[in-house]
Amino acid sequence: MILITGSNSGLGLHFAKLALQEKKKVILHGRNAQKLEKVVTDFRSQGHEVESVCLDLGVPGSAKILFDHCEKNGWKITELINNAGYGAFGRFDEIELNTQTSMMQLNMISLVELCHLFGKKMLANGGGKILNIASIAAFQPGPKMGVYCASKSFVLSFSEALHFEWKDAGVSVSCLCPGPTDTGFVSAANLQDSQLASGKFMKWVPAAPVALKGYQAMQRGTMTVVDGFMNNFLTLLIRILPKKWVVGISAKMMDRIH
Ligand SMILES: NC(=O)c1ccc[n+]([C@@H]2O[C@H](COP(=O)([O-])OP(=O)(O)OC[C@H]3O[C@@H](n4cnc5c(N)ncnc54)[C@H](OP(=O)(O)O)[C@@H]3O)[C@@H](O)[C@H]2O)c1
Numbered sequence: 001m002i003l004i005t006g007s008n009s010g011l012g013l014h015f016a017k018l019a020l021q022e023k024k025k026v027i028l029h030g031r032n033a034q035k036l037e038k039v040v041t042d043f044r045s046q047g048h049e050v051e052s053v054c055l056d057l058g059v060p061g062s063a064k065i066l067f068d069h070c071e072k073n074g075w076k077i078t079e080l081i082n083n084a085g086y087g088a089f090g091r092f093d094e095i096e097l098n099t100q101t102s103m104m105q106l107n108m109i110s111l112v113e114l115c116h117l118f119g120k121k122m123l124a125n126g127g128g129k130i131l132n133i134a135s136i137a138a139f140q141p142g143p144k145m146g147v148y149c150a151s152k153s154f155v156l157s158f159s160e161a162l163h164f165e166w167k168d169a170g171v172s173v174s175c176l177c178p179g180p181t182d183t184g185f186v187s188a189a190n191l192q193d194s195q196l197a198s199g200k201f202m203k204w205v206p207a208a209p210v211a212l213k214g215y216q217a218m219q220r221g222t223m224t225v226v227d228g229f230m231n232n233f234l235t236l237l238i239r240i241l242p243k244k245w246v247v248g249i250s251a252k253m254m255d256r257i258h
Helices: 010-021 033-045 062-072 097-124 146-166 185-189 207-220 229-240 243-253
Strands: 002-004 026-030 050-054 079-082 128-133 171-177 224-226
Touching (some): 002 010, 010 026, 010 033, 010 079, 062 097, 079 097, 079 207, 097 128, 097 146, 097 171, 128 146, 128 207, 146 171, 146 224, 171 207
Parallel strands (some): 002 026, 026 050, 171 224
């Protein structure tokens, strides 16, 4: 069975569609019960076999609740996609502290806990696959999205280390770094007013092909995949340009339009 966090919308929903195309049994997850219920109903009406869990993973201890729920129901998770995540746009002191710490809990701590809990079971059961969703935001600091970018740097670094630790033990760990992708991300992060969202600096792409790239990377056990030619080019350029320039350019992208 495949567990996909944040699969009631955006990239997560596309990962679910890809898994269902392959006749896998999917465990859908989301925080918003109504959205989740609608997705479950839609999939079941199409004859797909899905289960669901509604849970806020931005709360300490929630990853263990999710794991225990799967155990209690006898769901054997052989594939895990840690997709749920959000960003928050604005000057650090102007964003509620709770928004930032819940984001860190969701984007990093719950992700680590889910890797530990499900990964250990996969190792014991002889194998499995994990896909963690980072971002091209992982490659540089992002003024006005500082915590989000740092959280994605964490996800990328952690995933690549874990890839090496577990690669000969039968559990593959892959990491997808999407660029700007057309999902609910912009409104969740309050990014509407930014230069980034305007598309002036970077092109926004549809979610389906991005999810496919990540899903394929997971099936092949690829360590890291950055979506899109331009994003790959930028992540290489970032590594050779002086850090001050990189942060300066990043700050320009995060300028408010109004
Ligand atoms: N879109 C982009 O441009 C972009 C670029 C790079 C990386 N990413 C990453 O891609 C992943 C998927 O995001 P998306 O673009 O598909 O955005 P999205 O459409 O907003 O989807 C985010 C998903 O995460 C879930 N989620 C948010 N907060 C949660 C919480 N506290 N507990 C549990 N679930 C929660 C949401 O569920 P509810 O709706 O029920 O809250 C939703 O299913 C994220 O990790 C994001 O950081 C996105």
